[in-house]
Amino acid sequence: MRVALIQQKFHKTQEKTIKKTISMIKKAKKKGADLVVLQELHQNRYFCINEDVNNFKLSYNYQDNVKFWAGVAKEFQIVLVTTLFEKRAIGIYHNTSVVFEKDGTVAGKYRKMHIPHDNGFYEKFYFTGGDLGFHPIKTSVGNLGILICWDQWFSEPARLMALKGADILIYPTAIGWFKEDDKAEKKRQLDAWITVQRGNAIANALPLVSVNRVGFEKDSTKCLNGIKFWGNSFVCGVQGEFLAKAKSNKEEIIICDIDMKKTQATREIWPFLRDRRIDEYGDLLKRFID
Secondary structure, three states, X not given: OEEEEEEOOOOOOHHHHHHHHHHHHHXXXXXXXXXXXXXXXXXXXXXXXXXXXHHHHHHOXXXXXXXXXXXXXXXXXXXXXXXXXXXXXXXXXXXXXXXXXXOOOEEEEEEOOOOOEEOXXXXXXXXXXXXXXXXXXXXXXXXXEEOOHHHHHOHHHHHHHHHOOOOEEXXXXXXXXXXXXXXXXXXXXXXXXXXXXXXXXXXXXXXXXXXXXXXXXXXXXXXXXXXXXXXXOEEEOOOOOEEEEXXXXXXXXXXXXXXXXXXXXXXXXXXXXXXXXXXXXXXXXXXXXX
Protein backbone atom coordinates (compact mmCIF):
# COMPACT_ATOMS: atom_id res chain seq x y z
CA MET A 1 0.00 0.00 0.00
CA ARG A 2 1.28 3.47 -0.86
CA VAL A 3 0.46 6.01 1.83
CA ALA A 4 0.93 9.78 1.83
CA LEU A 5 1.39 11.81 5.00
CA ILE A 6 0.49 15.49 4.65
CA GLN A 7 2.56 17.48 7.15
CA GLN A 8 1.70 21.16 6.99
CA LYS A 9 1.34 24.43 8.87
CA PHE A 10 -1.60 26.75 9.40
CA HIS A 11 -1.73 29.39 6.66
CA LYS A 12 -3.41 32.24 8.60
CA THR A 13 -6.95 31.37 7.46
CA GLN A 14 -8.99 28.21 7.02
CA GLU A 15 -9.49 28.95 3.33
CA LYS A 16 -5.77 29.31 2.61
CA THR A 17 -4.91 26.27 4.72
CA ILE A 18 -7.41 24.04 2.93
CA LYS A 19 -6.20 25.31 -0.44
CA LYS A 20 -2.67 24.25 0.51
CA THR A 21 -3.93 20.88 1.72
CA ILE A 22 -5.69 20.22 -1.58
CA SER A 23 -2.57 21.10 -3.56
CA MET A 24 -0.54 18.65 -1.46
CA ILE A 25 -3.16 15.91 -1.87
CA LYS A 26 -3.05 16.45 -5.63
CA LYS A 27 0.72 15.96 -5.63
CA ALA A 28 0.40 12.88 -3.45
CA LYS A 29 -2.10 11.35 -5.86
CA LYS A 30 0.25 11.97 -8.79
CA LYS A 31 2.85 9.99 -6.87
CA GLY A 32 0.47 7.06 -6.61
CA ALA A 33 -0.87 7.39 -3.08
CA ASP A 34 -3.77 5.05 -2.26
CA LEU A 35 -4.20 6.35 1.29
CA VAL A 36 -3.76 9.98 2.35
CA VAL A 37 -3.58 10.93 6.03
CA LEU A 38 -4.06 14.51 7.24
CA GLN A 39 -2.92 15.85 10.61
CA GLU A 40 -5.16 16.46 13.62
CA LEU A 41 -7.65 19.34 13.22
CA HIS A 42 -6.05 20.16 9.88
CA GLN A 43 -8.54 22.79 8.72
CA ASN A 44 -7.59 25.47 11.23
CA ARG A 45 -5.06 26.67 13.75
CA TYR A 46 -4.73 24.49 16.82
CA PHE A 47 -7.42 26.46 18.67
CA CYS A 48 -7.09 24.38 21.86
CA ILE A 49 -4.03 26.45 22.76
CA ASN A 50 -6.44 28.63 24.74
CA GLU A 51 -10.00 28.53 26.10
CA ASP A 52 -12.39 30.69 24.08
CA VAL A 53 -16.09 29.97 23.61
CA ASN A 54 -15.96 31.67 20.21
CA ASN A 55 -13.93 28.71 18.94
CA PHE A 56 -16.98 26.46 19.18
CA LYS A 57 -18.20 28.18 16.02
CA LEU A 58 -15.52 26.23 14.15
CA SER A 59 -17.65 23.11 14.66
CA TYR A 60 -20.91 24.53 13.33
CA ASN A 61 -20.14 23.58 9.71
CA TYR A 62 -19.21 20.00 10.53
CA GLN A 63 -21.73 18.42 8.13
CA ASP A 64 -20.62 20.75 5.33
CA ASN A 65 -17.01 19.86 6.07
CA VAL A 66 -17.82 16.16 5.80
CA LYS A 67 -19.41 16.74 2.38
CA PHE A 68 -16.42 18.80 1.25
CA TRP A 69 -13.79 16.22 2.14
CA ALA A 70 -15.98 13.46 0.71
CA GLY A 71 -15.77 15.34 -2.57
CA VAL A 72 -12.00 15.57 -2.29
CA ALA A 73 -11.67 11.81 -1.72
CA LYS A 74 -13.92 11.13 -4.69
CA GLU A 75 -12.15 13.61 -6.97
CA PHE A 76 -8.72 12.12 -6.33
CA GLN A 77 -9.92 8.52 -5.87
CA ILE A 78 -8.14 8.08 -2.55
CA VAL A 79 -8.94 6.73 0.87
CA LEU A 80 -8.72 9.89 2.98
CA VAL A 81 -8.25 10.24 6.74
CA THR A 82 -9.43 13.60 8.11
CA THR A 83 -9.80 15.02 11.62
CA LEU A 84 -12.70 17.44 12.10
CA PHE A 85 -14.31 19.44 14.90
CA GLU A 86 -17.70 17.75 15.25
CA LYS A 87 -20.74 19.47 16.71
CA ARG A 88 -22.90 16.56 17.82
CA ALA A 89 -25.39 18.62 19.81
CA ILE A 90 -25.44 21.90 21.67
CA GLY A 91 -22.83 21.46 24.38
CA ILE A 92 -21.46 18.17 23.01
CA TYR A 93 -18.49 18.41 20.66
CA HIS A 94 -15.93 15.85 19.52
CA ASN A 95 -12.49 15.68 17.97
CA THR A 96 -13.46 13.29 15.19
CA SER A 97 -11.59 11.44 12.47
CA VAL A 98 -13.83 10.84 9.46
CA VAL A 99 -12.49 8.32 6.94
CA PHE A 100 -13.64 8.49 3.33
CA GLU A 101 -13.59 5.74 0.73
CA LYS A 102 -12.35 6.36 -2.81
CA ASP A 103 -15.89 6.97 -4.05
CA GLY A 104 -16.49 9.66 -1.43
CA THR A 105 -18.62 7.58 0.90
CA VAL A 106 -17.94 7.68 4.63
CA ALA A 107 -16.15 4.47 5.55
CA GLY A 108 -16.38 5.21 9.24
CA LYS A 109 -15.37 7.59 11.98
CA TYR A 110 -13.55 7.62 15.28
CA ARG A 111 -14.05 10.09 18.12
CA LYS A 112 -10.93 10.83 20.13
CA MET A 113 -11.14 8.89 23.38
CA HIS A 114 -8.35 10.28 25.54
CA ILE A 115 -8.71 14.04 25.98
CA PRO A 116 -5.76 16.00 27.42
CA HIS A 117 -6.01 19.18 29.44
CA ASP A 118 -2.66 20.80 29.97
CA ASN A 119 -0.96 24.15 29.55
CA GLY A 120 -1.60 25.09 25.91
CA PHE A 121 -3.59 21.92 25.20
CA TYR A 122 -6.98 22.75 26.71
CA GLU A 123 -8.91 20.05 24.91
CA LYS A 124 -11.28 19.14 27.72
CA PHE A 125 -12.73 22.64 27.39
CA TYR A 126 -13.81 21.78 23.84
CA PHE A 127 -14.17 18.02 23.45
CA THR A 128 -16.33 15.33 25.00
CA GLY A 129 -14.51 12.00 25.22
CA GLY A 130 -15.35 9.63 22.39
CA ASP A 131 -18.03 6.98 22.74
CA LEU A 132 -17.57 4.93 19.57
CA GLY A 133 -14.97 2.63 21.09
CA PHE A 134 -11.87 1.29 19.39
CA HIS A 135 -12.90 -0.33 16.12
CA PRO A 136 -10.85 -0.55 12.91
CA ILE A 137 -12.47 1.14 9.93
CA LYS A 138 -12.84 -1.15 6.94
CA THR A 139 -11.67 0.39 3.64
CA SER A 140 -10.54 -0.76 0.22
CA VAL A 141 -6.89 -0.46 1.34
CA GLY A 142 -7.33 -2.37 4.59
CA ASN A 143 -8.68 -2.11 8.12
CA LEU A 144 -7.49 1.22 9.52
CA GLY A 145 -6.91 1.52 13.26
CA ILE A 146 -7.50 5.25 13.63
CA LEU A 147 -6.50 6.88 16.91
CA ILE A 148 -5.82 10.57 17.61
CA CYS A 149 -2.85 12.30 19.26
CA TRP A 150 -3.15 11.83 23.06
CA ASP A 151 -4.28 8.26 22.37
CA GLN A 152 -0.65 7.60 21.36
CA TRP A 153 0.54 7.47 24.94
CA PHE A 154 -1.73 4.58 25.92
CA SER A 155 -0.98 0.99 24.97
CA GLU A 156 -4.56 -0.23 25.38
CA PRO A 157 -6.12 1.45 22.30
CA ALA A 158 -3.44 0.12 19.98
CA ARG A 159 -3.84 -3.37 21.44
CA LEU A 160 -7.61 -3.31 21.08
CA MET A 161 -7.30 -2.19 17.46
CA ALA A 162 -4.92 -5.09 16.83
CA LEU A 163 -7.20 -7.60 18.55
CA LYS A 164 -10.09 -6.42 16.35
CA GLY A 165 -8.18 -6.95 13.13
CA ALA A 166 -6.54 -3.62 12.30
CA ASP A 167 -4.00 -3.82 9.48
CA ILE A 168 -2.31 -0.54 10.36
CA LEU A 169 -2.27 2.02 13.19
CA ILE A 170 -2.82 5.66 12.20
CA TYR A 171 -2.34 8.67 14.47
CA PRO A 172 -3.23 12.17 13.27
CA THR A 173 -1.62 14.47 15.83
CA ALA A 174 -0.83 18.03 16.89
CA ILE A 175 2.05 18.29 19.33
CA GLY A 176 4.97 20.61 19.79
CA TRP A 177 7.31 22.53 22.05
CA PHE A 178 6.92 25.59 24.22
CA LYS A 179 9.62 28.25 24.05
CA GLU A 180 10.10 27.95 27.80
CA ASP A 181 11.45 24.38 27.49
CA ASP A 182 15.21 24.04 27.14
CA LYS A 183 16.90 22.11 24.34
CA ALA A 184 17.43 18.95 26.39
CA GLU A 185 13.79 18.83 27.50
CA LYS A 186 12.60 19.33 23.93
CA LYS A 187 14.71 16.38 22.80
CA ARG A 188 13.36 14.18 25.60
CA GLN A 189 9.78 15.03 24.68
CA LEU A 190 10.26 14.33 20.98
CA ASP A 191 12.14 11.09 21.64
CA ALA A 192 9.39 9.91 24.02
CA TRP A 193 6.68 10.70 21.45
CA ILE A 194 8.44 8.72 18.74
CA THR A 195 9.47 5.85 21.01
CA VAL A 196 6.04 5.17 22.51
CA GLN A 197 4.49 4.95 19.05
CA ARG A 198 7.22 2.65 17.76
CA GLY A 199 6.52 0.52 20.83
CA ASN A 200 2.84 0.33 19.89
CA ALA A 201 3.85 -0.86 16.43
CA ILE A 202 6.25 -3.48 17.78
CA ALA A 203 3.94 -4.82 20.50
CA ASN A 204 1.19 -5.42 17.94
CA ALA A 205 3.28 -6.21 14.85
CA LEU A 206 1.49 -3.51 12.88
CA PRO A 207 2.85 -0.77 10.63
CA LEU A 208 2.19 2.68 12.04
CA VAL A 209 1.62 6.13 10.55
CA SER A 210 1.89 9.32 12.62
CA VAL A 211 1.15 12.70 11.02
CA ASN A 212 1.97 15.89 12.92
CA ARG A 213 1.74 19.57 12.01
CA VAL A 214 4.57 22.09 11.77
CA GLY A 215 4.94 25.83 12.27
CA PHE A 216 4.60 28.25 15.15
CA GLU A 217 1.12 29.15 16.38
CA LYS A 218 0.49 31.94 18.86
CA ASP A 219 -1.91 31.97 21.77
CA SER A 220 -4.46 34.69 20.96
CA THR A 221 -4.90 35.44 24.68
CA LYS A 222 -1.14 35.94 25.03
CA CYS A 223 -1.03 33.73 28.09
CA LEU A 224 1.62 31.68 26.32
CA ASN A 225 4.22 32.53 23.74
CA GLY A 226 2.70 29.81 21.60
CA ILE A 227 3.53 26.32 20.36
CA LYS A 228 6.16 25.36 17.83
CA PHE A 229 4.76 22.15 16.37
CA TRP A 230 7.59 19.72 15.89
CA GLY A 231 6.58 17.88 12.71
CA ASN A 232 8.64 14.68 12.51
CA SER A 233 5.76 12.77 10.93
CA PHE A 234 6.84 9.21 10.30
CA VAL A 235 5.99 5.71 9.16
CA CYS A 236 7.44 2.69 10.91
CA GLY A 237 7.21 -1.00 10.17
CA VAL A 238 6.05 -3.90 12.29
CA GLN A 239 9.35 -4.09 14.16
CA GLY A 240 9.46 -0.36 14.77
CA GLU A 241 11.88 0.31 11.93
CA PHE A 242 11.62 3.71 10.28
CA LEU A 243 10.27 3.51 6.73
CA ALA A 244 9.93 7.28 6.23
CA LYS A 245 10.42 10.37 8.34
CA ALA A 246 9.76 14.09 7.91
CA LYS A 247 11.74 17.04 9.21
CA SER A 248 10.75 19.22 12.16
CA ASN A 249 10.45 22.57 10.43
CA LYS A 250 8.91 22.27 6.97
CA GLU A 251 5.78 21.26 5.15
CA GLU A 252 6.24 17.90 3.47
CA ILE A 253 4.44 15.17 1.58
CA ILE A 254 5.85 11.87 2.80
CA ILE A 255 5.23 9.00 0.39
CA CYS A 256 5.83 5.52 1.71
CA ASP A 257 5.17 2.01 0.44
CA ILE A 258 4.12 -0.38 3.19
CA ASP A 259 4.33 -4.16 2.85
CA MET A 260 1.12 -5.25 4.56
CA LYS A 261 2.19 -8.92 4.51
CA LYS A 262 4.91 -8.43 7.10
CA THR A 263 2.47 -8.57 10.01
CA GLN A 264 1.80 -12.26 9.45
CA ALA A 265 5.46 -13.16 9.06
CA THR A 266 6.42 -11.21 12.19
CA ARG A 267 3.62 -12.55 14.37
CA GLU A 268 4.63 -16.09 13.46
CA ILE A 269 8.13 -15.58 14.91
CA TRP A 270 7.16 -13.10 17.67
CA PRO A 271 3.76 -14.43 18.81
CA PHE A 272 2.97 -11.78 21.41
CA LEU A 273 -0.76 -12.23 20.97
CA ARG A 274 -0.48 -15.97 21.57
CA ASP A 275 1.42 -15.50 24.82
CA ARG A 276 -0.80 -12.87 26.40
CA ARG A 277 -1.95 -13.98 29.87
CA ILE A 278 -5.48 -12.71 29.57
CA ASP A 279 -6.44 -14.73 32.65
CA GLU A 280 -4.22 -12.46 34.76
CA TYR A 281 -5.05 -9.02 33.36
CA GLY A 282 -8.30 -8.33 35.20
CA ASP A 283 -6.75 -5.60 37.34
CA LEU A 284 -6.22 -3.49 34.22
CA LEU A 285 -9.85 -2.47 34.57
CA LYS A 286 -9.05 -0.68 37.83
CA ARG A 287 -8.00 2.98 38.01
CA PHE A 288 -5.19 2.09 40.40
CA ILE A 289 -4.26 -1.08 42.30
CA ASP A 290 -4.09 -0.01 45.93
